[in-house]
Amino acid sequence: MSRLGNLGARLYRGEVGYDFVAKRKLWYGVSILITITAIVALGVRGLNMGIEFRGGAVFTTPATPVSVAQAQDITEEAAGHGSIVQKLGNGTMRIQVADLDTQRANDIKGEIADGLGVSEESITAELVGPSWGAQIANKAWTGLAVFMILVVIYLAIAFEWRMALAALIALVHDLTITVGVYSLVGFEVTPGTVIGLLTILGYSLYDTVVVFDGLKEGSKDITKQTRFTYSEMANRSLNGTLVRSINTTVVALLPVAGLLFIGGGFLGAGMLNDISLSLFVGLAAGAYSSIFIATPLVADFKERDPQIKALRKRVLAKRAAGAAKDGDEPGAADLPEGAATALAGQRARRGGRPTGSRG
Template structure:
């Protein structure tokens, strides 16, 4: 553990670090591959919307039922003519969910289920959701998500700059796309709790992004006044400086969520899937999404400030020859001025004396003898 703490301190001081800017294309490639897979999952399988969004009925049986889940699913599908989802709760009761049915037929389905399950119809609880109410809930969920993202972009544009706000928006869309795609591939039901989980994902995603952006803004405040560090170097330092803290918070957050996901089971496990994805998915993206910002910043800075993005002042290819040619031209111009006198060219014989120097003998190399 002491080695891990020492590594974190060295990362924060900039003594060691991972070159995110240099290797950003690898992470972008992995992210694009996962995103394409998620989009294909959404296009092929689609989301398994719960009855809260498409309407239907939920029947709850008494406690300590001896009927198996598969047998209850068969009874429900035969009684309703629709696909049914049956879950066994902790007290032994069964939760039978049938989506897309007409609420007017709920009494018939209830009677058939009570006969097949051999329970009293009065003990079989039925909760009905109309299709119009489900559509209203879905619209409200999308409106809340859109308003949240707009407010986040406005805040980041004011606190930092619009380029960072745009990068954060792309990161949020990336995280939501991957999470919903995994939901489609796994086949978990989408409920209002899933929407709450998506908002949680946005919170997790923004936390890491804002931390990195704040560090980047603080360290690039006076970048135009020096040429020692490039914008890429400072971006790497900002990401590496917060890397260990992000790893620690990720591990601490994943432990309880993973316990509920793998041990809780049922509705509890399904509800924890999006929380687990929220913590796990955001890390690689949060470290790589802003790695191209130095190019945008270099474009908007004046020419003198762009030198800070190109590194320390040094002779680039082609500059050395140009410098020598310019020096020879300046020297030739000075010699021409010295050769001219009040009546034309100076006579051959001695060089003109400069202030603080004695005349030196010798002819001018390129000076012809003036006529007498």
């Protein structure tokens, strides 16, 4: 078995592990800081909306030796404001100019033809009205709302309402970070971006549902035992699926990274940039939230339940009594949560017997 596979098996059996749940306040703080940064970026810089949402014209030129920078200067001088120029694979150019009506688009088309040294008839122009972009945005918001409602209903039925609420918070967290990154880097928001954002919702839920499924199985009849608190059981479930979550995330990120850095960076394919950036950031944020946000939130919500509170008291009391009888280990009731979890793991591997016991 490989070293990673051996680590995964040991994590699954609870022989080793990292106490993610005990350090949840740290993860919450990091997530709040990132989210605030994303919201501030949105408020200050806003989003660079494409012409599909703002309205404008797209000009496609024939092959020309003129550089992208020169074409952009020619277009901006003609339009009087910014433009986006992309060199396509066959030497042609795609020029986007926002906020144009039909007459103005025809005038700019002629000036671009003169500047590039090509005939006006060889340049194709497409006009895009802002109403079309508004329809796309409205449908995207509707799809997002329906998706969120269905997710909450499904998770509440398949698991419980606390898990549904934690998953919903994690989803909002992932979407906010992704949109914030778009604002910071200044990438254009196009229908491809909307497709990417809707796609990452499913990926974001994947690891979360896997952990929740393990937690549901592990916490069945949890109040009938006194070995683990609910938070410790949640942490064991998280560690048990940790390697799987990392593997699936890395495998998913590699092709997306290829699209973003090779397809978008070297080939200059705008649509690839739009989709791949949202996928890349969303996948990474989804993997983070499933480990550091969703499961700790479930533990926080669950620990407020009276039965789970009573279980925690029983577990800590039993550990304190065992430690006092043993005489050479500290009382678990006085330990921080992370140390208590480690002590619980040691006792579980010894079959629940205190050190020195022969019974």
